[in-house]
Amino acid sequence: MKNLKKLILLTIFTCSAAQLFAQKASWIWYPGDFDIYMSxxxxxRRTERGSFFPVFWKMDSHYVLVDFHKEFNLAQSEEVKLFVEGTYNVKIDGQAIAGFPKSIQIPTGKHxxxxxxxxxxxxxxxxxxGKTIVSDETWLTTFEDKEWIDASGKTSDKSGTTFVSAGSWNLTDPTQLPSQFKLPVKGIAAVSRKKNEGGEVLxxxxxxxxxxxxxxxxxKGRLSLFYGESAEEAYSEDKCETLDYVDIDLAVKKDSIMPLSKAFRYVNRQTTGNVTVDSISMLYEYSPVTERGSFKSSDEELNKIYDVAKYTFHLNTREFFIDGIKRDRWVWSGDAYQSYLMNYYSFFDAPTVKRTLLAQRGKDPVTAHINTIMDYSFYxxxxxxxxxxxxxxxxxxxxxxPRMQSLMTYIDGRKNKNGLLEWMPGDWIFIDWADKLSKDGEVSFEQLLYARSxxxxxxxxxxANDTEGITKYEKQAKELKSKIFELYWNQNKSALVHSRIDDxxxxxxxxxxxxxxxxxDYFTPEQKLAVKKNVLLNDQIxxxxxxxxxxxxxxxLCAMGEQPYVLKEMKNYWGGMLKLGATSFWEEYNPDKKGTEHLAMYGRPFGKSLCHAWGASPIYLLGKYYLGVQPTTPGYETYMIEPNLGGLAWMEGKVPTANGDISVFCSKKEIKISSPTGVGQLKIKSKTKPVVKGAKVKEVSKGIYEVMIExxxxxxxxxxx
Structure with missing residues (x-):
C-alpha cells in the first residue's frame, strides 16, 4: 500500500512536471533572425509627412533555410504537435516522414x-x-547543415557544420505566427475636443x-489627420511632422483605424466634401513590461521628474529600445545604450536588451559602423x-x-598610422548635437570609447574561453590607454584636449x-579632481x-560625490521642461530658447522629438547614485548599497534584479534595507558608529562604515x- 501511494504521488508529480515543462514551449528560430526581421x-514604419523615410544603413535579412534539431531520451512514446512558419520536412533519426505532418509519434528510447x-x-x-518534447532555446540550429552523401546513399556522420542554440522571444501561443507579432493596445478617449475651422482638435x-x-x-471626400506633440504642431497643417490622408466613399457609417501608429498629444481632424465623423479615440500601443524599479523622496518636484522620466522611457520601450516615438523610431545604438542602463533600474527587462543588441549588430560581413556612427559601434x-x-x-x-569579434576586426582595420581612429569615408562621428563641435582629426572621445571596448x-x-583573444585585447587596451594620456593629456589645462590634428x-x-x-576610472585621483574643477564645473567650457x-x-559628477550639485541640476534642467508643460522629456532642451524655439530642430519648426528615450536618465542616476545600488559581481551575486541623499530629507525606492527587488529607505537618521538576492555591502558615512540589530558594523576608514547585507x-x- 505504501509503495502504491508512492507510485501514485510520483505519477502525479511526473505528470505535473511534464505539464509545467510543456507550458514553456516557445516559437524558435535561428538566433538573431527574428530580431533582425522585426527591427x-x-x-x-517611419514616415515624414506621409512619405516613407527609410534608415541610413545596411539592413540585413533572415536566413531563408534553417535546420532545427534536438535529441531526446523518452521513457515512453510521445505524441508531438508541430507548428511551422514556412515549408518544411520532418525527420526522426534521419528518416524523413512523408508530407507535412501536424503531429508525429516519437517512440520510446533515444531519438x-x-x-x-x-x-x-x-x-x-x-x-x-509534446508532454516532454518542447521547442525552446536548448534546440540546436544552423543555416547550412553541410550534409553530404556517398555513392551508397549514406549520409555522412562527419560534418563541418556549426550548430548554435536557437533563439526565441518567449512567444508561447502556437497559433500566433511570429510574423503576426504585434504589441498590445488599449482604447483611450481624448480628454477634450475643440472645434477648429473645418474640423476639431483633440x-x-x-x-x-x-x-x-x-x-x-x-x-464622400477626404479625412485629414494632423498629429502634434504640441498644439502648435497639430494646428500647423503644412509643417507638422506626421499626418494621415484618407479618401472616403461610404454610404453607411463605419469605424476606421489608421494603418500606422503615431506619436502625439494633439490631433487636428479636418474633412472635405460631405464627410462626417461621430468621434475619435485612440488605441494606445505599449510594451507589456512590469513596473519594478521605483523612487520617491521628500522633494515633490524630483518625484515628478522621476515619474515623467519613467513614462518617457516606457513610451520608447517597444519591440526594441528606440530613440523617440515621433521620429526616428529607429534602433540607434547610442540611444539604446542609455536605455539599457535605465532599464536595469526600472523594468529590468532582459529580453528587450538582448533583442536590441542582436538587431543592431545584424549579420556578417561588417561593412560599416553600427548605424554608420563610430561611437555607436563602441556603445x-x-x-x-x-x-x-x-x-x-x-x-x-x-x-x-563571434559577432563582437568580427565587428572589432573591422574597427581594428580602420586605424591610422598612429594606431588611432579618425574619420574615414563612410563614417559618421556623432558625439553629440552641439554647435561648432569639431569632428576633425583624431578625436580623444573616440579613442576613449575604443579603449573601453x-x-x-x-x-x-x-x-567565451578565447585565451588568444584575452591576451590580444588586453594588450591592445593597455597600449591604447597609455597612448591616450601620452597624446591628449595637457598638463597646463589639467584635462584631455578634444583632438589632435596633423600629430x-x-x-x-x-x-x-x-x-x-x-x-x-581612467584618471588618477589627482587628475579627477583637476578635471572636475577645470572642466565639469567650469562655465568657460x-x-x-x-x-x-x-x-x-x-x-x-555623481561618481565624484557631487550629488547635491547634481540634484540642483536635475531640478533646473528636467524641472525646466516640466515648467514649460512637458509631459515627457525631450530630445534637446536649451533653457535660453523661448516659446516655439523649443519645438524646432534640424531646420524644421517641429523637428524636435518631445519624447526621447535619452531624456529619461534621472531613472538611472537616482537608482545608482542616490539609492546607491549597483552590482559588484555579475547578476548581483555581490553588490554595493551606498545611499547618498544629496540634500534630500529622505528617499525610498526599489532596484530590480533578476532574483527580485532590493528595497532601500534612507533619511538623515535611519536606513532600512531588504534584499532577496546575493550578498550586499552597505556603505555609509556617519558621525558616530551606526547601530544595526543582528548585524556587525565595521569601520573601514574614519567615519565610513560597512554592513554586510544577507x-x-x-x-x-x-x-x-
Whole structure:
C-alpha cells in the first residue's frame, strides 16, 4: 500500500512536471533572425509627412533555410504537435516522414527530431509541443547543415557544420505566427475636443503613442489627420511632422483605424466634401513590461521628474529600445545604450536588451559602423558587458561573442598610422548635437570609447574561453590607454584636449572625453579632481544642451560625490521642461530658447522629438547614485548599497534584479534595507558608529562604515548622517 501511494504521488508529480515543462514551449528560430526581421519591420514604419523615410544603413535579412534539431531520451512514446512558419520536412533519426505532418509519434528510447524549414518572406520558425518534447532555446540550429552523401546513399556522420542554440522571444501561443507579432493596445478617449475651422482638435492630455480610431465615418471626400506633440504642431497643417490622408466613399457609417501608429498629444481632424465623423479615440500601443524599479523622496518636484522620466522611457520601450516615438523610431545604438542602463533600474527587462543588441549588430560581413556612427559601434560593445554585469547571463555573451569579434576586426582595420581612429569615408562621428563641435582629426572621445571596448572584448573573451583573444585585447587596451594620456593629456589645462590634428594637440577642451574618463576610472585621483574643477564645473567650457550627454556629465559628477550639485541640476534642467508643460522629456532642451524655439530642430519648426528615450536618465542616476545600488559581481551575486541623499530629507525606492527587488529607505537618521538576492555591502558615512540589530558594523576608514547585507533579512540602521 505504501509503495502504491508512492507510485501514485510520483505519477502525479511526473505528470505535473511534464505539464509545467510543456507550458514553456516557445516559437524558435535561428538566433538573431527574428530580431533582425522585426527591427526591419519596425524601423521601416517611419514616415515624414506621409512619405516613407527609410534608415541610413545596411539592413540585413533572415536566413531563408534553417535546420532545427534536438535529441531526446523518452521513457515512453510521445505524441508531438508541430507548428511551422514556412515549408518544411520532418525527420526522426534521419528518416524523413512523408508530407507535412501536424503531429508525429516519437517512440520510446533515444531519438533525434529534426525539422528543416524554408521561408523567403518571413523567418523560418517552429513550435514543437509534446508532454516532454518542447521547442525552446536548448534546440540546436544552423543555416547550412553541410550534409553530404556517398555513392551508397549514406549520409555522412562527419560534418563541418556549426550548430548554435536557437533563439526565441518567449512567444508561447502556437497559433500566433511570429510574423503576426504585434504589441498590445488599449482604447483611450481624448480628454477634450475643440472645434477648429473645418474640423476639431483633440487633446489626449499627455504625450502618447498608438493608432487613431475614427468612429462613425461616413460620406464622400477626404479625412485629414494632423498629429502634434504640441498644439502648435497639430494646428500647423503644412509643417507638422506626421499626418494621415484618407479618401472616403461610404454610404453607411463605419469605424476606421489608421494603418500606422503615431506619436502625439494633439490631433487636428479636418474633412472635405460631405464627410462626417461621430468621434475619435485612440488605441494606445505599449510594451507589456512590469513596473519594478521605483523612487520617491521628500522633494515633490524630483518625484515628478522621476515619474515623467519613467513614462518617457516606457513610451520608447517597444519591440526594441528606440530613440523617440515621433521620429526616428529607429534602433540607434547610442540611444539604446542609455536605455539599457535605465532599464536595469526600472523594468529590468532582459529580453528587450538582448533583442536590441542582436538587431543592431545584424549579420556578417561588417561593412560599416553600427548605424554608420563610430561611437555607436563602441556603445554596442559596452552594452554587452553591462548586460552581463547586471543579469549574469553568461550564455548570451558566449553566443554573441563571434559577432563582437568580427565587428572589432573591422574597427581594428580602420586605424591610422598612429594606431588611432579618425574619420574615414563612410563614417559618421556623432558625439553629440552641439554647435561648432569639431569632428576633425583624431578625436580623444573616440579613442576613449575604443579603449573601453577593447577592455570589454578582453572580459568577454574570458567568458567565451578565447585565451588568444584575452591576451590580444588586453594588450591592445593597455597600449591604447597609455597612448591616450601620452597624446591628449595637457598638463597646463589639467584635462584631455578634444583632438589632435596633423600629430599636434588642438587647444580645444570639451567635456566629453573628460567626463567619460572619470566614470571609466581612467584618471588618477589627482587628475579627477583637476578635471572636475577645470572642466565639469567650469562655465568657460562649452555647455551641454542635450539630455543625451547630460546623462554622462551628471554621472561623472555623481561618481565624484557631487550629488547635491547634481540634484540642483536635475531640478533646473528636467524641472525646466516640466515648467514649460512637458509631459515627457525631450530630445534637446536649451533653457535660453523661448516659446516655439523649443519645438524646432534640424531646420524644421517641429523637428524636435518631445519624447526621447535619452531624456529619461534621472531613472538611472537616482537608482545608482542616490539609492546607491549597483552590482559588484555579475547578476548581483555581490553588490554595493551606498545611499547618498544629496540634500534630500529622505528617499525610498526599489532596484530590480533578476532574483527580485532590493528595497532601500534612507533619511538623515535611519536606513532600512531588504534584499532577496546575493550578498550586499552597505556603505555609509556617519558621525558616530551606526547601530544595526543582528548585524556587525565595521569601520573601514574614519567615519565610513560597512554592513554586510544577507538575502532574506530586513535591516534597520540608526546613524548620524
Amino acid at each position: 526591419n519591420v519596425m524601423q521601416n 533525434k527530431l529534426s525539422l528543416k524549414v524554408y521561408n523567403q518572406a518571413h523567418v523560418p520558425a517552429i513550435f514543437v509541443q 487633446d489626449f492630455g499627455k504625450e502618447t503613442f498608438g493608432f487613431i480610431k475614427v468612429h462613425g465615418l461616413k460620406g 554596442w560593445f559596452l552594452g554587452i558587458y553591462d548586460y552581463y554585469k547586471f543579469t549574469g547571463d553568461k550564455k548570451f555573451v558566449q553566443d554573441i561573442y 577593447l577592455e570589454t572584448m578582453a572580459l568577454c573573451a574570458k567568458l 599636434k594637440q588642438t587647444d580645444n577642451v570639451t567635456r566629453y572625453a573628460n567626463m567619460f574618463g572619470i566614470f571609466f 562649452a555647455k551641454i544642451t542635450t539630455p543625451y550627454m547630460r546623462f554622462y556629465e551628471l554621472e561623472a 538575502k532574506g533579512k530586513d535591516y534597520h540602521m540608526k546613524y548620524s548622517g
